[in-house]
Amino acid sequence: MIKVKLGKSDVHVTPVTFGAWAIGGWMWGGADRDDAIDALNFSIDQGMTSIDTAPAYGFGLSEELVGEVIKGRRDKVEILTKYGLRWDTDGGGFYFDTIDNDGRPVKMHRYASKESVIAECEASLKRLGTDYIDLYQIHWPDTTTPVEETMEAVERLIEQGKVRASGVCNYDVSLAEKAAGELLLASNQVPYSMVRRDIEQDLVPWCIENEVAILAYSPLQRGLLTGKIKPDHQFGDGDTRPNMPHFKSENIALVNDFLDKLKPVAMAKNATVGQIVIAWTLAQPGITVALVGARNRQQVEENIKGMGVSLTDIETEQITEELNQLKLNI
């Protein structure tokens, strides 16, 4: 399996990386544990060996599931996890009210003080059953802690061999510049999909110029870009997708009309529409990795094959031209 380098770091990951948020259940209406374990094992066995997780994904559950499947083969996988989103402290800045996997109300905080980052790293290493993390990323900016302090904590962890490379998530250009000024910045993980392209304006050019990898998250726009979601789709209890603007009925209909236009190219390549979406995402300038979430083996199988689908420059441009005509009510 091909691997791509994360910026100037020496960490290499698969261009499609397993997104392990949904398998934690939180904000996705729960998840089936057996399906999740099967999906992760299948992914690694098929060569998609890079996994992106976070403590917040199921309040430790996603990391624990990852820990379970990597036992005995740590050297075969790349683990990307995060810090800075805490539900178990009042430190930092309040982010939002949510419900944990047992139905209890909790308050999510953005907190990345030095002490908190060090403590979170120990907890993640324990859940993951490993002694190092390949890429350690701040989950969301913490406006209560100077970036310098957060990066100093990560630098200590790198010196101790507990972390191989430093990454950020959801950082705009000015924050990314600050982080990169403190410590080698391998990557920035940000939302990017065919229907969410705002980073193309400023962040993509900055990342290209500064050799910082972009990890595009939610490239299937949380399943919408597979074409399976119809305007009357019934989501499970606790699934937050219906609250998102992309999932308004009128937008679902517009997206599906657009996806219909991809069907001829998909058929010609013996591919699914979702695979064309992944291929288009990876073909965009500056996009290093598509972080694709999956709940089960079937989804993993389809998504992995997206790496093998290639679009010509003309096909990519034609799809982009169609996309430029698509106006969603966001």
Ligand SMILES: NC(=O)c1ccc[n+]([C@@H]2O[C@H](COP(=O)([O-])OP(=O)(O)OC[C@H]3O[C@@H](n4cnc5c(N)ncnc54)[C@H](OP(=O)(O)O)[C@@H]3O)[C@@H](O)[C@H]2O)c1
């Ligand atoms: N740093 C951050 O702040 C942040 C934020 C968001 C995401 N992320 C990362 O990015 C990863 C991916 O983003 P995401 O999970 O939000 O969205 P996504 O990858 O766009 O969509 C994933 C969801 O789409 C559905 N799906 C996936 N493959 C499918 C297939 N082949 N056929 C049909 N349905 C399929 C599944 O949900 P259903 O089966 O329920 O439809 C799956 O959970 C996350 O897992 C996480 O690692 C990071």
